[in-house]
Amino acid sequence: MKIRTFDERDTDAVIALWQRSFPEYADPAKPQRDPRVSIANKLATQPELFFVGERDGRVIGTIIAGYDGHRGWLYSLAVAEDMRGNGYGRALVEHAESELGKRGCPKVNLQILVGKADVQAFYAKLGYRADEVVSLGKRLQSA
Template sequence: MPADIHLRTFDDSDTDAVIALWREAFPEYNRTDKPHREPRRSIANKVAMHDGLFFVAVRDRKVVGTVMAGYDGHRGWVYSLAVSSALRRRGVASALLRHAEVALAARGCLKLNLQVLTQSRGALAFYRAHGYAADDVVCLGKRLPVASTAAAAAP
């Protein structure tokens, strides 16, 4: 990783830069027909967890990479690992991934999961090179309706 890049915990002031980076790195985040991919909602939901597992890579005070992690006490997850196109293949993504792994291991996490779109061959190769492999499981998903803020806060 270039020496002029440092990793730190996400700060609310990073929101717009993270959204811009995600829209570059994840084209599906630009699709209005995919409300589960709305980056501002994802960031707000992650920040509301107050778990300190959202990290950014910064160069010259500009966000150039991100990784979110999660841990539920049973299994850890890695999400939204992204690096600006100008800095790819320079070790930034590897450093972010290791940073998330270390943070999760410090919490007692023993197993990590992540999901990669099947057509993302470069991402699949990256994760395989870092020791990740397909498990003998089927990933199932279900889209829930988007709740309004007031409805989500109701008991």
């Protein structure tokens, strides 16, 4: 797998991957999960931290990273179902961590939806542990 920065020509392939990997992205009742809006927002903020994994010309994985000068974040790690179990998810995470490290990022955070025990187990194998914090959120837009 080759890991590279997202290119706008990847949009349709990334959306298809996300809709298979994250069912909530295909849910019209959750307009805040519109993948086109997510992509546009990332391209407006640190687009160099939006990565795709490609194999034989096919987008098989994604990961988005962000860094605000205090903490790094990982989002939207996805690997095509038929490509899982080959280390591609690990490679994408390690690539994003490396890019954050180059920017001086001291710690990486991520959030996992409740009930995703398999995802929690994946990240635990990579050294991620639950922080003793409560994650709060507030929508600033009606969308």
